[in-house]
Amino acid sequence: MTITVETRIRVQDFISAEMRYLDDRDWDNWLSLFAEGVEFWVPAWDSEYVTTTDPQSEMSLMFYSNRSGLEDRVFRIRTGLSSASTPLPRTCHIVSNIQITEVPEGYGVTANWVSHAFRNGETTTFYGTYHYRLLEEGSGFRIGAKKIIVMNDLIPTVIDIYNL
Secondary structure: OOOOHHHHHHHHHHHHHHHHHHHOOOHHHHHHOEEEEEEEEEEOEOOOOOEOOOOOOOOEEEEEOOHHHHHHHHHHHHHOOOHHHOOOOEEEEEEEEEEEEEEOOEEEEEEEEEEEEEEOOEEEEEEEEEEEEEEEEOOEEEEEEEEEEEOOOOOOOOOOHHHO
């Protein structure tokens, strides 16, 4: 089955909205994009070209097995309980090369991304690839899974949900 132009636009708008919510620190709307059982995973590099494959038994840069983990992270950011996130950086996310495939209950989406963050007089750039599983929900989508590959060789500062 062919992905329609309408579906492409809906998916691109959804991903763009997620980036806007992150850049605007609109945490409630950002969290609302995720399904309850979402798996949010940032694997570590196992070798020069291979990332870890199991977040339960191998090293990850970040892993939340459901939305409550993301909600807890946002709570810590909002309340200042995360000293690593104080002050929050200004961020700008750019997403391109969005590719969509059909998967059960929705779509698989792969996209390239770059994020720039300014904090304490320094600018940091992270870049990589997103792998989404978007679930159809009513007339919209929810993120059922999000795997973020960070391509940076060195992580020069704190890496958190707002950097990715």
